[in-house]
Amino acid sequence: MDRLWWHFQQLLKIDAMNLVILVVVVLIGWTIISETIPNPARYLPSPLAVSLSSVDMLVKGLLPSYYSDTLVRLIIGSSIGLAAGIPFGLLLGLNKTVADMFHPMMNFFQSVSGIAIFPIVVIWWGNSDTTVLAVILYTSFFPIAFNVLSGVREIPIRYVNAARTMGASKYQIMKDVLFPGAMPHIATGSRLSIGFAWRAVIAGEMLAGRQGLGWMIFTGQDADRTAEVILGMVMIGLTWIILDHYLLRPIEADTIERWGLVQR
Amino acid sequence: MNSMTPKLVVEGLTHYYPDEYTGESVHALEDINLELYEGELVSVVGPSGCGKSTLLNILAGLLPYKIGTASVDGNVIHGPGPDRGVVFQEHAILPWRTVAKNIGHGLEIRKVPQAEREKRVQEFIDLVGLTGFEEKFPHELSGGMKQRCQVARTLCADPVVMLMDEPFAAVDAQTRITLQEELNRIAMATHKTILFITHSVEEAAFLADRCLVFSARPGRLKEIVEIGIPREQRNWTAMNDNAIFIAARDRILASVREEVSIAVEE
Numbered sequence: 001m002d003r004l005w006w007h008f009q010q011l012l013k014i015d016a017m018n019l020v021i022l023v024v025v026v027l028i029g030w031t032i033i034s035e036t037i038p039n040p041a042r043y044l045p046s047p048l049a050v051s052l053s054s055v056d057m058l059v060k061g062l063l064p065s066y067y068s069d070t071l072v073r074l075i076i077g078s079s080i081g082l083a084a085g086i087p088f089g090l091l092l093g094l095n096k097t098v099a100d101m102f103h104p105m106m107n108f109f110q111s112v113s114g115i116a117i118f119p120i121v122v123i124w125w126g127n128s129d130t131t132v133l134a135v136i137l138y139t140s141f142f143p144i145a146f147n148v149l150s151g152v153r154e155i156p157i158r159y160v161n162a163a164r165t166m167g168a169s170k171y172q173i174m175k176d177v178l179f180p181g182a183m184p185h186i187a188t189g190s191r192l193s194i195g196f197a198w199r200a201v202i203a204g205e206m207l208a209g210r211q212g213l214g215w216m217i218f219t220g221q222d223a224d225r226t227a228e229v230i231l232g233m234v235m236i237g238l239t240w241i242i243l244d245h246y247l248l249r250p251i252e253a254d255t256i257e258r259w260g261l262v263q264r
Numbered sequence: 265m266n267s268m269t270p271k272l273v274v275e276g277l278t279h280y281y282p283d284e285y286t287g288e289s290v291h292a293l294e295d296i297n298l299e300l301y302e303g304e305l306v307s308v309v310g311p312s313g314c315g316k317s318t319l320l321n322i323l324a325g326l327l328p329y330k331i332g333t334a335s336v337d338g339n340v341i342h343g344p345g346p347d348r349g350v351v352f353q354e355h356a357i358l359p360w361r362t363v364a365k366n367i368g369h370g371l372e373i374r375k376v377p378q379a380e381r382e383k384r385v386q387e388f389i390d391l392v393g394l395t396g397f398e399e400k401f402p403h404e405l406s407g408g409m410k411q412r413c414q415v416a417r418t419l420c421a422d423p424v425v426m427l428m429d430e431p432f433a434a435v436d437a438q439t440r441i442t443l444q445e446e447l448n449r450i451a452m453a454t455h456k457t458i459l460f461i462t463h464s465v466e467e468a469a470f471l472a473d474r475c476l477v478f479s480a481r482p483g484r485l486k487e488i489v490e491i492g493i494p495r496e497q498r499n500w501t502a503m504n505d506n507a508i509f510i511a512a513r514d515r516i517l518a519s520v521r522e523e524v525s526i527a528v529e530e
Contacts, residue, residue, distance in 0.1 A: 158355065159356065159358060161350075162350070162357070163373070164325075164326065164344040165348065166344075166346060166369060166373050167344065167346040167373055176358070177358065180360035181360070183360065255360070260401060260402070260404070261359060
């Protein structure tokens with residue numbers, strides 16, 4: 001909690017002015033474009049119009065409901081994906097032969113994007129929550145598992161040998177050497193996984209027609225409510241920035257940066 | 265020199281390993297016999313590729329062997345075990361553990377209760393002169409301090425034999441001299457049985473009670489040089505004009521150089 005507060009203060013100190021300037025510049029530019037084009041309500045509503053639409057949706061309770069639906073999907077999907085992917089990658093990495101065997105297969109799956117598997121999942125489970133969750137799980141599992149496996153393969157053998165000569169069991173080697181040693185890759189993998197999961201949620205809601213931010217964007221386009229479309233986009237971007245800054249960055253700062261495994 | 269039963273015994277150890285690239289069988293060690301008695305520091309020197317590191321890896325249990333036997337306290341070596349501690353050449357302490365956590369790792373693996381662990385860890389931190397650096401991470405330490413940390417980690421787990429694989433080869437010359445004197449002091453204080461692999465003749469002569477000279481590949485035990493200088497007298501200032509040291513060093517040097525020239529001619 002203290003760390004979180006510290007990061008918040010750092011953000012205020014260093015980035016606050018730059019951020020404010022950047023946001024103001026973007027908003028002014030956006031407003032100018034919106035004011036000069038014909039039919040802005042359809043093509044590019046002004047920031048004010050988007051804000052008004054968000055107030056309207058807030059009052060009606062739609063925005064909180066869509067937002068929480070989307071967030072819950074993301075949290076459940078990517079948590080399961082990470083919780084399964086990290087140990088899976090570590091276990092595969094425990095044995096060099098097994099690791100070498102699985103590496104190309106994992107590489108194959110992590111490169112087939114979530115959108116590409118969507119049709120087959122719809123064939124299996126229809127337009128349901130299960131479908132959306134399955135796609136999120138798929139997209140978040142493989143990047144993390146693949147990255148952990150790569151990370152374990154790159155851990156210098158002398159670390160493992162040092163633990164072995166102290167009588168460490170396979171489990172102790174996994175806990176004390178492989179897991180922390182793969183931390184730089186776990187960080188990269190988590191970022192990729194959660195990022196992909198986030199895209200999969202949005203795309204999944206659009207394609208499977210489940211309520212949420214993605215769905216809001218999709219129906220907004222259908223009904224010519226462009227302000228809602230933009231609002232959804234802004235919410236998606238903001239959520240990612242917050243997630244990155246208050247969850248992923250602090251974890252990295254406390255582990256791989258503290259240990260000197262990466263320089264910043 | 266010692267009538268007690270030896271701590272480490274190697275009998276008729278011969279080893280071949282397949283070359284990593286060509287797959288050809290490399291004859292690394294030939295009929296190695298040696299005994300280490302309690303409290304002894306024995307160094308192994310020899311030209312590059314004479315199999316001294318292979319020997320250490322076999323004794324550490326990291327390399328399986330087929331011909332001959334090696335045992336510690338009468339137990340035949342079949343794999344790694346806490347009865348042998350290894351100090352590797354460099355960068356073998358875990359970057360994600362603090363100095364204290366690295367040093368206590370062996371005890372943690374053996375599930376020694378925390379209170380006892382902390383007490384022992386502090387003892388060895390003090391012994392190697394890392395007091396005040398307990399909570400530092402390895403990347404915040406100098407090369408010499410990392411090696412002190414490794415030595416403390418190995419000693420803290422209280423192995424029967426400490427195996428050292430060219431531990432000071434990667435530090436600068438000034439630090440190396442200090443570390444050698446430190447190890448001498450630690451050997452005196454702990455009375456640990458130590459096998460010390462090195463390519464430095466000076467280092468071998470300075471530290472060892474006995475120095476084993478290996479021949480060029482396949483490594484054979486070519487010569488044993490006894491260096492009967494009491495540990496209390498061993499420091500670099502005194503060694504510069506210590507007749508026993510100089511004689512031992514020159515003898516080892518001549519012996520190794522003979523082997524190096526053989527290795528080069530091949």
